[in-house]
Amino acid sequence: MPAPPPNPSAASVPLLVSAAEPGRAAQWLHQFAEAERLRFAPWFAVALGAGVLLYFALPAEPPAAAVWVTPPLVLFALLVGAWRGAAAGWASGLVAALALGFAAALWHAGRQPAPLDLPRGAVVVTGKVASVDILPEGRRVTLERPRLGEGEPALPRRIRVRLRSEDPARPAPGDVLSVRALVRPPVPPAYPGAWDFQRAAFFSGLGGSGFAIGRASVEPGAESVPLAGLRAEIEARTTAALPGGAGAIAAALLTGGQSAIPAADLAAMRDSGLAHLLSVSGLHIAIVMGVSFAVLRFALAAVPPLALRLPGKPLAAVGALGVGGFYMLLTGAEVPMQRSFAMAALATLALLTGRRAISMRGLALAAAVVLLLQPAAVLGPSFQMSFAAVMALIAGWEWLRPRLPPPERRWRRRIAVALFGTVATSILAGAATTPFGLHHFGRLQLYGVVANAVAVPLTSALIMPAGMAAVALMPLGLEGLALAPMGWGVEAVLAVARAVAAWPGAAVPVPPITAGGLCVVAFGMAWLCLWRSRWRLLGVPVIVAGFVAGAAQRPPDMLVSADARLIALRTGDGLLLQRLSGASNLTRDVWLRLYGRETAELLPPQRAGTFAGGAIACEAGACAIRPSPAGAVAAVLLRGDPPAWACAGAPLVVSAEPVRGRCAARVVDRFSVWRDGAHAVWLEPAGPRVLSDREARGARPWVPPQPKPRNAAAAREAPPQPTPEPE
Template identity: 65%
Template sequence: MSSAFARPAPRWPGKPALAAAWEPLLAAERPRLALWLVVALAVGMLVYFALPSEPPPAAWWLAPPLLLLALWLGVRHPMLGLGTGLPAAAALGFAVAGWTTAAQPPALEPPRTATVVLGEVVNVEALPEGRRVTLAAPRFGEGPPESRQIRIRLRANDPARPRPGDRLRVRALIRAPGGPTQPGGFDFQRHAWFSGLGGSGSALGPAEVLPGEAAPVFAGLRAGIEARVAAVLPGAPGAVAAALLTGGQSAIPAGDLAAMRDSGLAHLLSVSGLHIVAVMGLGFWVLRALLALVPGLALRLPLKPVAAVAALALGGAYMLLTGGQVPMLRSFLMAALGTLGLLAGRRVLTLRALALAAAVVLLVQPAAILGASFQMSFAAVLALIAGWDWLRPRLPAAGPGASWRRRLILAGFGLVATSLLAGAATTPFGLHHFGRLQVYGVLANAVAVPLTSLLVMPAGMLAALLMPFGLERFALLPMGWGVEAVLAVAHAVAGWPGAALSVPPIPAWGLGGCAFGMVWLCLWRTSWRLAGVPLILLGLGSGALDRPPDLLVSGDGRLIALRAGGELYLQKLSGSSALVRENWQRQLGVAQVTALPRDGEAAGGVVRCTGGACRLDPGEGLPRAVLLRGEAPGAACASAAVVVSAEPVRGACAAQVVDRFAVWRNGPHAIWLEPGGVRVLSDRAHRGDRPWVPPVPRPRGLASAEPLAAVE
């Protein structure tokens, strides 16, 4: 009877021979086809953020009918439903990104001069010198409360000790978030737009702490833990220990941060999977052991499920304590799915769990897909799951009958393989965002990760449990010893020759190809997964295909760089930004910069400077550029294709001009000297007209910026 009413097998379009050839392949890949819906969701979000202008709101409403169509087709023809589901998921990602952007509060316009600021303290960060507070609903002078938060760095000698929940009044100079340091660089304004930050600045006087409402639970707890840790472990060990417990890295000295980064250990400071596994694992085993000591509970309760649920609750509290950063949110979501799988008797860590965690994070925080934190976190876990799925059947078993030598060898291999898989997966993203390659990261991790997992984190959790009784010192001291050992490893490895290499970053298109190749390689099961390898190699080599600019001009004109002979020559005026210079070095893959000579030649005569100008002549067939340093623009405008200047260039000029007015209106500029002519790209032209990009500034008293162009 059942066979009479059975649904007939779906008939594939095309010739039967083609269907027969594809059927074995589809049968092997069918369990993972749905994972590509999350990839399509991410692609839709990337398309939205890549647009030069905001799309019309009507485009957002394409997603609902496509989703309904995909569901309707999926019930009747699963493969057709999946085929329709891919564009539907992309449309959903596009729409969610647009809806999230529109839901953000308007940008903050802080006063141009110093003013008295009053707001509620929602976070306090310890710095190597002083403190930084985050204020919610700030008021400037007698104005109304603003909808965005601001950050203020208090004076180093300020005796005020604000805590979350207090109200704070201070005279400060506040500035809106700055833009990228060069076209295509990290967009601080976009990050601030989605994080709710409206501006930041420095206090110009002492802060006054006023009584406020009750402190947010986790913000107050975070501040209390950091204070307790600093009291027992002063200096860098205490700052690193507090970062592992609360997620705040602002108090770590710059030298120690650089050592952790150059040794490949910076991921230990970003609370994520390693930390939540330590917290939940320790909580699971301790609670299970305690319950087993009570016969009445041990005989009546299923100890393993009870301990798993309690450990998940502990992990959720730890996530909220550390601020719910993207890696931590991903780790907690996977831990929650793992707990459900454990209760149901299913496998805990799978690609489905990772895909679901990625979908949740993207739907909640679409802009996270553009950040290094999201990209590196999910890439590492994707490579670990797929890599161990491939390795596990090929490794000898380490069952109860295995010798201790075999277990030790397999444990060592597992540690090295994990470091290699995670390091290889995150390398393209590190090259794109930071332009640095950590050569000895596997060796550093082989020592530091076990120290962190077996000593530092367990001691930190014990310290947190002992804090209500004032006994945290007995656990913090061993934690400090472990942290000091990790820092010693970081400094030793970072000091080795060539530990961190500055390399040209791979461009966005190369990173996209590399990421898609990695996803292709990890999601498929059959041999056609190997088609992702050429994409990965092309992405890794794309930095050599992407020609960096020949000149860079900062947004305030105080920094101007000329690239010649593989070196970067810099004009630095008073008040220039060290952050901009460091970002330029990283984006160009240059270890150091050289000051432009006052008079003389550089780069084999490619750069020739006099007291009033520097001329960049890259060779026959290429246009010339002139950097004015006081010389009248007449001769430069007649002999060069492009003229750059830190001061306004007034009057008619036959060459393209990038001066103080140009960067004031359109942000930093990048200039390429090419055989076909000069290519000039401003930050405004690169980012387009998006909500987080400020409008063209205008002088005081003018209705628009247009009259200024006429003055030029």
């Protein structure tokens, strides 16, 4: 048996080795360890994220003592690595990293204050203004340490209130605001398994939101909020100089707030694949730091005494990092910015020490930092899409770099790098973020590469540099000189977005893949990008399997909203909705995304007729629902005073009103959803399968306890309280 080569290349590692050849297997393991030696570390971040996901997937809250399982596991991994070598240490380290992620999520959840028990009626809300968001129709304020009523104690969670559009109050961060408002807790998921607003609010510190029913009174605060005040000042001066959608987008790029952008412009940016430009992230901080680095290095080089005595490049890099950190804090330090700044800090450190600036290890370290500081971020689209895009770009660059023309062919090499930077980056980033976009938003943008090929260079060369100049000129009152060209660039990007969004099929609604399928796809992407040898190609069938498994799951045949004002019936031709007065538009839109539909047909109230080829037959008081026109009745939808046949023999009865024991079958009515949240129903041959939101989420700290009315009759008569929709 020949000895393995001393420095095998990644391509020399075979995909599979027969178990019947132990010598060949040992040789393969040795080659694999040598080829992938630098790729072991990034998998610790993957295991860390898996531990966080494991915590959130549990049906009940684990005991707090589970946190103390992690230190022994980490110590055990270190001992195994020192005793048995790198491979065994890596395997035990993955287990320790998984336990660390689980413990971090559990620890962060235990530190959060309990959800608020808010009053049912209007109340005077008083608190210190933490931030002010400019909306197209007014202002929205976030109050910290709010008090609900005079003499009441301060609450540990923030309250967000939308002021009336005609309210003349102009609160600033640090002021004390008082307003009479209707405040409600965060809304529950629109259906079992949908995005959990209550979980997101639990970890973000938000206790409730609502709307004012009177004018606000504002008193100047004794303490100022420097960054929040500066953010509000920049936003106000930018929108004053650039009115309309262009000014709102320019302010979003400078301060991170998107609330003032008109809905039509948001839709155009989304459907054209340019929505990522509105969310400040790696592209924006790279531009800010790049421009800062160039300006600082030029300034140092322009002064001969400094140029001769100081290391210009390292000093400019450190200064640019400081500017990038300030920009991160100014824009709210969202997850994409945290990832970008962490990688920028590592790149600066690599520049100072002569190491490679961008690497998978740096990306993994940035992901680990974000996961340990904000474990709940792993569930959000910002974290997932940001890290997936950067991982794909690094892997693509690593594949391209040895295939570039040699350094002596300078111009050919520059052309190849330019093409990668303009076209390949859009393709790679778009492909990497597609599964996450499908899961969260249910839309597929087909022309994003074309739109990005125009919009990204405009953003890099004109919009962001002009915006930086505008912020620098604001103390002198000369920001208009730079905001004008910035506005020209934003208008050009908006024109591209509107044109591309108007193309046929620009944004195709598709049913979202499930969370389980997305996890499989994400693991396949990590396998494909993190390894370097040929067995990385095994990630491709894993990705395909995740898409197939995620898309194969059948959506519910019926949905009942958490207030029973909206009931959906899935048919072979589309979607039928029973909509009552006061039904949530947000819930309707989320349901449409679930089914991959743009619109739904309304079920005419109190009208007899047949729908879906006879599968749904309605009379004045009820609709009989069958899986097929010739099948037996699987469910009955009550619509008022039901006929005698409505409860006879139907295994399931659904109603927007309390049924009050009139039917012996399984009942999903207004009392059911008031108690257990939205319900999903699958009409199966063995009988209807019903899943409530409470069953899907389990007993977790962010899930409100089951309401306990004083008597069941009063609960059945009392309608669910209206809840303000999240903004």
